[in-house]
Amino acid sequence: FLLAASDICTKLKMFGYWADFINPFSGQPYLNPHKNGTLYKTDERFRCLGFKIDKKNSCKLISHENSGTDFI
Template sequence: DFSLLTFMAQRKTKQSNVVVGPCPIKNGTEVSVCRCPKQFLREIRHIFPGLDIDESLLALPTAQHSVMDLVNVGDDVESEKDRCLIQFMELGKSLCLEIQARGHWADYIDPCSGLPMMTPDCNKVYSEVDGMQMLLQYQVMNAGPCKVLLHPRWGGAVYPATMFTNAPEDVVLEL
């Protein structure tokens, strides 16, 4: 089993909003724990209307290393995106339920629709690419009308997805 606490001391970053920055968990997936900058919080309040969201909100952006560059097109790329989606949905649901069992709010974003999975009546879309760019300062490139995330080591072979929680940092780091 993996604990973020294990990597906390060695993975502290210079970015003030990043509590713990990219730590491998399993199956080629990295997770970070980030405090949300004020301009980011304004967007998140629209994504989760009705929730009391303040500076204590944590974002848990994840990056899965895909077996191919996801900028490409084709059946094999679509199959890889589906594999990554299923893997994240299982992780997101599991971690959010564990956080909720500890008495805190948590939700994860469906990377396909950009909508929250556990909070009802949300219809504002969250952009995973914009989120990773703002939270972790990852680079992006334009591919036609779309922005594509570029992981610092994997380039376009990355599948980003994010969870959010109001749990204290120590609770999240114990997971």
């Protein structure tokens, strides 16, 4: 999806139109340079990818079911 949507936006921009699309994984505009840098508040969108996001104190731990490693 990301490749196709990005390609369509590029073609529209070549003809002078403004174009962007919503990244289905983040819910944010894909091409907008003013993106919100916060981490996703829910892991519901990532269940199909095997990611899990847990909150421990003030940190968020990201883990994948195939890897025993957590990322902060």
